[in-house]
Amino acid sequence: METLSLLADGFSVALTPSNLFLAVVGCILGTVIGALPGLGPSNGVAILIPLAFSLGLDATAALVLMTAVYYGAMYGGRISSILLNIPGDEPALMTTLDGYPMAKAGRASDALVLSGVASFVGAFLATIGLILLAPMLARIAFLFGPAEYFALYLLAFSTLGGIASNNQAKAAIAACIGLGISMIGLDNNTGIARLTMGELHLMDGVDFLVAIVGLFAVTEVFVFIESHGKNSALGVKLGKITIPVKDILRCKWTMLRSTFIGFIAGVLPGAGASLGSFMAYSAEKSLVRDNSQFGKGDVRGVAAPEAGNNAAAGGALVPMLTLGVPGSGTTAVLLALLMTLNITPGPTLFTDRPDVVWGLIASLLIANVVLLLLNVPMVRLFVHILSVPPWVLLPGVTMISFVGIFSLSGSTFDLLLMIGFGAMGFFLRKLDVPTVPIILGILLGNNMEDSLRRAMVISGGEWTYLFSSGIAIGLWVAAVLGFVAPMFLRGKIRKPQAITD
Amino acid sequence: MLKTVVKRLAAGVVLSVGLAGAASAAECIAPANPGGGWDFTCRTIGKIMYDIGAVDEPIQVTNMAGGGGGLAFAHVVNERNTDEDLIVAASSATATRLAQNKYGGATYKDVRFLGAIGADPGVIVVAADAPYQSLTDLLDAVKADPTSVTFAGGSAVGGYDHLKVLMALGRAGFDDIRAVKYIGLDGGGDAITQAIGGHVQAVTGDMSEVVGFLKSGDVRVLAVFTDDRIPGFDDIPTAKEQGIDVVAVNWRGLYVPKGISEEAYQKWSDALAAVGKSDEWKAAMEANGLAPFFKVGPEFEGWLAGVIEEIAQLSRDIGVIQ
Numbered sequence: 001m002e003t004l005s006l007l008a009d010g011f012s013v014a015l016t017p018s019n020l021f022l023a024v025v026g027c028i029l030g031t032v033i034g035a036l037p038g039l040g041p042s043n044g045v046a047i048l049i050p051l052a053f054s055l056g057l058d059a060t061a062a063l064v065l066m067t068a069v070y071y072g073a074m075y076g077g078r079i080s081s082i083l084l085n086i087p088g089d090e091p092a093l094m095t096t097l098d099g100y101p102m103a104k105a106g107r108a109s110d111a112l113v114l115s116g117v118a119s120f121v122g123a124f125l126a127t128i129g130l131i132l133l134a135p136m137l138a139r140i141a142f143l144f145g146p147a148e149y150f151a152l153y154l155l156a157f158s159t160l161g162g163i164a165s166n167n168q169a170k171a172a173i174a175a176c177i178g179l180g181i182s183m184i185g186l187d188n189n190t191g192i193a194r195l196t197m198g199e200l201h202l203m204d205g206v207d208f209l210v211a212i213v214g215l216f217a218v219t220e221v222f223v224f225i226e227s228h229g230k231n232s233a234l235g236v237k238l239g240k241i242t243i244p245v246k247d248i249l250r251c252k253w254t255m256l257r258s259t260f261i262g263f264i265a266g267v268l269p270g271a272g273a274s275l276g277s278f279m280a281y282s283a284e285k286s287l288v289r290d291n292s293q294f295g296k297g298d299v300r301g302v303a304a305p306e307a308g309n310n311a312a313a314g315g316a317l318v319p320m321l322t323l324g325v326p327g328s329g330t331t332a333v334l335l336a337l338l339m340t341l342n343i344t345p346g347p348t349l350f351t352d353r354p355d356v357v358w359g360l361i362a363s364l365l366i367a368n369v370v371l372l373l374l375n376v377p378m379v380r381l382f383v384h385i386l387s388v389p390p391w392v393l394l395p396g397v398t399m400i401s402f403v404g405i406f407s408l409s410g411s412t413f414d415l416l417l418m419i420g421f422g423a424m425g426f427f428l429r430k431l432d433v434p435t436v437p438i439i440l441g442i443l444l445g446n447n448m449e450d451s452l453r454r455a456m457v458i459s460g461g462e463w464t465y466l467f468s469s470g471i472a473i474g475l476w477v478a479a480v481l482g483f484v485a486p487m488f489l490r491g492k493i494r495k496p497q498a499i500t501d
Numbered sequence: 502m503l504k505t506v507v508k509r510l511a512a513g514v515v516l517s518v519g520l521a522g523a524a525s526a527a528e529c530i531a532p533a534n535p536g537g538g539w540d541f542t543c544r545t546i547g548k549i550m551y552d553i554g555a556v557d558e559p560i561q562v563t564n565m566a567g568g569g570g571g572l573a574f575a576h577v578v579n580e581r582n583t584d585e586d587l588i589v590a591a592s593s594a595t596a597t598r599l600a601q602n603k604y605g606g607a608t609y610k611d612v613r614f615l616g617a618i619g620a621d622p623g624v625i626v627v628a629a630d631a632p633y634q635s636l637t638d639l640l641d642a643v644k645a646d647p648t649s650v651t652f653a654g655g656s657a658v659g660g661y662d663h664l665k666v667l668m669a670l671g672r673a674g675f676d677d678i679r680a681v682k683y684i685g686l687d688g689g690g691d692a693i694t695q696a697i698g699g700h701v702q703a704v705t706g707d708m709s710e711v712v713g714f715l716k717s718g719d720v721r722v723l724a725v726f727t728d729d730r731i732p733g734f735d736d737i738p739t740a741k742e743q744g745i746d747v748v749a750v751n752w753r754g755l756y757v758p759k760g761i762s763e764e765a766y767q768k769w770s771d772a773l774a775a776v777g778k779s780d781e782w783k784a785a786m787e788a789n790g791l792a793p794f795f796k797v798g799p800e801f802e803g804w805l806a807g808v809i810e811e812i813a814q815l816s817r818d819i820g821v822i823q
Contacts, residue, residue, distance in 0.1 A: 046534055145700030146684070186569070188657045188685055192821075200575060200605055203568040269691060324713055325690040336537060344790070346690075346713020409567055454684040458651045458701065 010358030030072015040089030041073035041330040064363040091273040091309035098301030116375040122307035126314025138322035146454035151475035153448035158483035178441015201413040214421025222426040251303035262308035266315020273312040280308025526558040527586040532573035542590035555772035571604040583760035600812035616797030617754030618777030621707040623726035636724035647680035653692035653701040657685040659821030709790030
């Protein structure tokens with residue numbers, strides 16, 4: 001009951017006309033930022049922080065605007081994934097796997113509506129979870145030390161083989177390329193620069209957004225040039241725009257499961273939204289009875305990662321608010337925003353500043369509803385992007401990619417790097433090597449390495465430390481099963497096929 | 502209400518256009534993305550400088566992230582060496598990286614440090630249920646068996662958080678510093694989480710990172726690395742009181758290009774000193790968990806040279822630099 005009255009207070013703070021106006025503006029801006037390749041939730045929020053200051057917004061209004069942008073970007077990332085096979089940001093990566101095949105089959109609008117609903121379910125339930133369980137859930141973070149985190153990442157990589165390709169060896173090679181790239185930059189444990197060849201720009205490592213835009217958007221342009229536009233992957237058929245009620249109902253358990261997995265991944269400070277969507281997808285693929293359509297446009301393959309990544313976005317707010325530990329890149333930026341507003345998140349935030357916490361939660365709920373209402377009717381608009389001929393669309397995408405990446409660091413070096421990734425993606429596509437595992441390697445490689453090395457420092461090099469807790473052992477068992485099981489089950493389920501794309 | 506927002510929005514656009522057009526305005530480079538400590542330094546000090554009339558025009562803030570501040574440093578040294586309208590945010594991280602040759606061969610002598618006017622004091626923290634009651638307890642435990650204690654901090658191995666522990670151990674008479682176990686995490690909050698969970702035994706960080714956990718009763722602060730106890734936290738003893746003579750703070754300050762005239766240097770240090778003494782700055786420090794720390798001009802340059810020398814020596818000892 002107390003929670004409800006606190007929440008009501010939160011709404012009374014957040015539901016003023018001007019704040020509602022800011023929420024709508026933030027949602028639209030966020031959706032656009034999320035949909036543009038190269039601009040993701042974290043740099044979207046970072047770019048808009050100075051705006052919040054120059055407008056002279058108070059703490060609540062600034063929070064309403066920023067959370068609307070944050071959730072908007074999480075929604076928007078899926079749009080370019082589905083329509084163009086180019087993930088708008090890193091958590092939307094997994095949505096390309098089934099979303100794009102669906103669009104190619106003429107079901108682009110279905111995929112967009114379904115993923116919008118899945119995003120809503122994930123984000124909404126995660127916000128409820130945040131309200132009810134935040135102080136308690138914060139304790140989960142204490143249970144995860146370096147050994148547990150290492151096992152968690154291992155689990156993610158061991159289920160990789162069956163995900164992005166029908167050829168496990170090629171997926172493994174791709175993951176290794178990604179892990180190799182993630183080694184570039186300052187070694188976090190010794191401070192020594194690795195593989196930078198003395199280049200200052202590489203000291204911070206390779207930004208995964210540069211890799212994503214290069215491997216997806218720029219590669220697409222190269223393929224287009226090679227085929228003179230005849231054979232380009234773009235130019236998807238338009239379908240009728242209806243609300244796919246049947247598909248939504250079919251995915252209800254998928255959404256709930258994925259929300260749960262995504263939320264937990266979000267709550268763990270070391271994991272984040274990308275891991276959330278990835279784990280949700282792989283869990284869904286191994287749980288459902290008939291998974292032969294995954295990777296070819298299965299509706300559940302669209303719903304799972306979207307529910308997962310939006311739930312993770314909500315989950316990531318738990319450690320951010322209760323421990324001051326950001327669970328993802330975006331929450332790190334939101335944390336910085338709170339600090340500049342003289343609000344220090346931490347164990348006492350819920351008692352010290354209930355107005356801020358409940359105002360934030362209320363604005364999350366508002367942003368969610370606004371996004372659902374905006375997104376479903378806007379599908380018509382988005383789908384029309386596809387009727388733009390590729391020779392107009394592709395240069396446009398290229399231009400946006402360049403601007404997006406340049407806005408990250410303001411350095412032309414990143415642009416060259418992006419083109420390099422584009423060339424690499426082109427040759428890998430010729431060799432049928434999937435690029436999704438490369439991105440995951442870059443995204444998770446550093447964290448996994450850091451966890452292992454921290455564990456080894458703590459234990460003085462004693463490897464049994466990696467199995468020193470029940471959680472760690474459980475994750476190891478799941479990882480080994482996840483890696484081995486597909487090899488034995490493969491013959492029974494289906495034969496390996498060539499990649500169609 | 503709606504109208505005011507629209508008006509402000511329009512004003513914001515006009516303002517930013519106006520700023521871009523005013524070529525004579527001074528610039529403050531924050532060598533990181535918006536939201537971090539360097540960004541705070543530029544925005545807050547720049548704003549107060551203008552508000553109290555120490556400069557004639559508003560100071561424009563530019564974010565130039567990359568190489569842990571190295572990109573901005575190289576930019577200033579190579580392209581803006583005589584620009585008298587330029588100030589750059591700096592902190593102890595800048596000094597540490599310069600001492601460890603992380604800026605591609607550049608040294609602290611390639612620019613002129615202007616001063617520091619506030620600092621986040623260094624602290625050593627343990628979980629509330631840890632057996633160590635004082636800094637001496639903890640250091641004795643390390644001396645008796647270095648493998649029994651792992652320190653966690655928010656900076657990489659060889660970073661300032663790590664070096665603070667090594668300085669303290671050095672003063673306590675422990676020389677085998679390579680045996681000290683340290684893990685670097687993504688931030689102070691992360692490190693404290695690991696300590697509360699029992700994965701590590703102690704945390705080395707900054708005061709602002711631990712305040713929330715201190716209030717909630719999850720942690721105990723064993724020592725603070727300042728000359729005097731911090732106002733508002735009077736029950737936390739300094740390391741000096743416990744016989745460990747270490748002053749280690751994360752200072753917030755500025756540097757300017759080396760090639761500017763002595764008058765320009767003097768003008769900027771006067772402006773910085775005026776900010777440091779203003780009430781606006783005192784309020785900003787309090788809101789952001791900073792403690793008073795005031796060294797401006799040649800005094801700061803001399804102090805910093807000594808700090809950088811000690812960091813370089815320690816870094817050689819632990820093998821972070823050759």
